[in-house]
Amino acid sequence: MLPDLQTAFRAGTVGRDAAAVATLADDGMENGHRFGIYRNNIFLSLTGVLEAAFPTVAKLVGDENFAVLAHRFIAAHPPQRPALYAYGADFAAFLAGFAPAVEELPFLPDLARVEWAVNEAYFEADAEPLVAEHLAGLAPDRYAGLRFRLHPTVRLIGSDWPVWDMWGAEALPDPRPDGKQDAAQQVLVRRPESKVDVVLLAPGDFAFLDAFARGDTLGEAAAAVAGADADFDLSTCLAGHLAGGTFHSDYTIDAS
Amino acid sequence: MAFDHGNGSSGAFTREPVPAAAGVGLRHTHYNEFLAGRPAVAWLEVHSENYLCPGGPRLATLEAIRQHYPLSCHGVGLSLGSAEGLDKDHLARLRALFDRFEPGLVSEHVSWSTTGGDYLNDLLPLPYTEEALDILVRNIGQAQDAFGRRILIENPSSYVTFAQSTIPEWEFCAEAARRSGCGLLLDVNNIHVSAHNHGYDALEFLNAIPGDPVGEIHIAGHADTEWDGRPVLIDDHGSTVKEAVWELLETALSRLGPKPVLMEWDLDLPPLEVLLGEAGRAQALLDRLAPQRRVLDDVA
Structure with a gap:
């Protein structure tokens, strides 16, 4: 049968x-x-x-x-x-x-996560990214209540290994990374238009974006990161991600 | 069975028939040529499953290219021969694709690829039995209902057969079309490959196929190899069309009249000109045979 x-x-x-x-x-x-x-x-x-x-x-x-x-x-x-x-x-x-x-x-699984994120970003649903002009009319006292949504193509990968350095490499690094904390890298993958970006993030930027993935407001995200990373600069970080297309144009804002 | 032939979608395209002319398979390798210019070919065919992603450049590219060519969507993953029936989510995704791109033709295979929920990514052979025919006809009916349109089913190439088969392959395909109301996609390269591998006469196959249900013909290259020390033809779509297959195409077109003819190439893709050259040869054949047909029609 x-x-x-x-x-x-x-x-x-x-x-x-x-x-x-x-x-x-x-x-x-x-x-x-x-x-x-x-x-x-x-x-x-x-x-x-x-x-x-x-x-x-x-x-x-x-x-x-x-x-x-x-x-x-x-x-x-x-x-x-x-x-x-x-x-x-x-x-x-x-x-x-x-x-x-x-x-x-030992870094192979994390490297595979970066490559899978690139693959997913490539095929993910298209969406209009948030740009600075979208926020132009907003009163400054309402910024803290902004809840950005990450663009649907965004993937965040934190690794104990220098996976951003290795992504796209032709050969194994020599000497091989030993995975100590100073070799750790955080990676943002996104596709705001047709091309996939693979971006190396500072630890503060990674934590900042991760906060939006959890549903934080801009105020909450900035406060959490400022306490954890002394080098974090909110306006530089925000300007970079608005220019790069990390957020979805469709955001919400809490009542002030 | 009632089909919805109305153009109910609100998309950018209207359904456009695929002409009885030569087309080529559209593959990623050749996107740039099709975006940069408008290569001279009558129509294009894509593998439906390559465009089921939610978004991204692939869909955007197909959208841009579709503006200029009639389209055929050729499925490789529906598994019409699966005893366990069809995947409803897959049917719905395909329907959405067809509603968006409005292909003039939609086709699938007389084969199976899914069992126990696993998709085996190959066009696997069916035993040609009454049981398998019933299953195939039921699944075609379900697909045509889900798509709201008639489909074509393609005769496969195969490497093994089953002693339990009681129906010749040509009768099996023709009978599935007759009972389900679907059309046939006659792959003359597959006929040649299977005839060689299983020791039957390709012309016996061809002569048993009724002309009316045939909505499209495929041509492709195959590889002449040895397996386990014995000769076997592998349907790899990796070269130009062999002379024996051109002869079968000429016989088919003479017998069936003009049909859309598609040049397929999937492995180690050559420059687009090579593909267009093969399509050009098929078009020349169509052109040469067309006036003869008209004379015959006039006499009749």
């Missing part, structure tokens, strides 16, 4: 179950020696999808290692939707749980 055939076909391809292929052969699959063509097509095409989404990870580990990582990932997490722009969301978490990779290259 068709449901059994399809279950066995799945087990014999992504499930890598030789017994399932034998069952198909016993049921009269002809030219069964060619079954491997399907397994190949599935793994190779999905490896290509992952390689396109995680080009730096692929480059840094090399083709052979990436093929092994992709193979294991595909077998454990085959796509759940026939829309491959969304395939790979679990890859960073998979890498974090794959001991041989993280023992050798």
